[in-house]
Amino acid sequence: MDVHARVRAGWEWLKGPEPWTRRALAGDLVAAAVIVLFGFAIEELDGGSALRETASALTVLGLVLLRRRMPAGTLLVAAALSAVLPGTLLVTLMLGWSAGRRIVGAGRAVGVFALTFLLYVGGTAATEWGEAPPMLLLVFTTLMYLATVLTPGLTSRYWSQRRTLLHALQERNARLMRERVMVAGQARLRERQRIAQDMHDSLGHQLALISVHTGALEVDPALTDRQREAVGVLRQASVAAMHELREVVGILRDGVEAPVREDEQVARGVAGIEGVVAAARAAGTEVALRTAGRPRPLPAAGDHAAYRIV
The missing domain is CATH 1.20.58 (Methane Monooxygenase Hydroxylase; Chain G, domain 1)
Known part of the structure; x- marks a missing residue:
């Protein structure tokens, strides 16, 4: 297999099961750039080094590009790294939205978001322990999790299921209309045959x-x-x-x-x-x-x- 074929195969794998147009890719890159800019600001406020800022930027870019193929894995990685790389904090908004929409099965989605919460709280507690009261740290981390992960995930899942339901209802209505037209056509044909026979x-x-x-x-x-x-x-x-x-x-x-x-x-x-x-x-x-x-x-x-x- 030559290099071109390998690149094409890798691109097809990266796109995932959904079609990934150039417009969608451009939108992902723009969103990643905006998140990286805000991440630089967060790193500056936290006193991060240039190496950490670069690592945060590359991590955000990789997570955004991989979210279609691995919605659950990218969300878990982002939750685990958010305490170590504060510049990746805002990417959980996008990853939570993507995971809520793309994770198949309610049970699996609940498990992924629960594990994300544990990683989110555990990472924050490990890095910030002793700098704030434990209860205050737990409440603050939970509110951040609800705002940046759970709310986008639930909103995306509701929107996706509603769209799927509307699409199914439209298909069912179209099928019923076609069946109605066929039944009416058959009735007309039988009546015409009866008149012709008479x-x-x-x-x-x-x-x-x-x-x-x-x-x-x-x-x-x-x-x-x-x-x-x-x-x-x-x-x-x-x-x-x-x-x-x-x-x-x-x-x-x-x-x-x-x-x-x-x-x-x-x-x-x-x-x-x-x-x-x-x-x-x-x-x-x-x-x-x-x-x-x-x-x-x-x-x-x-x-x-x-x-x-x-």
Whole structure:
């Protein structure tokens, strides 16, 4: 494995399970810089040396970068070192927030924060023993622990669990909406199939009877030419109605409109109006067709609607 692959593997390990973008990395570095500056001020007030200030700065930087991968470990280390390196005191705010959000399991979180309290109090007592009354030292250390570790941890855990709960509720609501749409779609499909079946069984049968009887009547030698022509118009109308009924039934049953041949499409548009008029005249109806203006192409929906209206 070359150096580049090792660096990449180390970077992937450092990011942890969560995505770590450049923006998040820049935010961590800025937060670490601010904490280091405040740490320098704390070290100056405590009379720390330059070596201790440098150690505090490097410790803060390392803990901030490792908090995503090891939220519990970095919090425990910070609690143990806060008494020895006062410049790392404020980093517990960030580490407490990160640990409260990322530690899995309530029992483990309680154990980590309890151990952090013991290390926090024990380290302070070991370094400050004799300089202040024990009870006052214990109360002060406990208040500092509550302010810098426990409060950020509880706030972060509440916020994280609330966000997780809201996300789960949103997913459940979206799933219910999808299921509702599917149920409604299935209900509509069943109703359309029922209507299609009824139309096919009733209207289809009646139109078939009309077509058969008019076909037989058309070849009856007792009819005159005029009567035979009228019966032919009825037979053609019944056949055309059966074709259209099949298309309607297919649309109701499958939800997909059947492809229409080009000649049928023309016959059902403005160009087919003359055929409708001619059929009506052949059946004995007085019909007058008047046109005005220049012919121009129409959209398919308008062309079909004009034919249907006529």
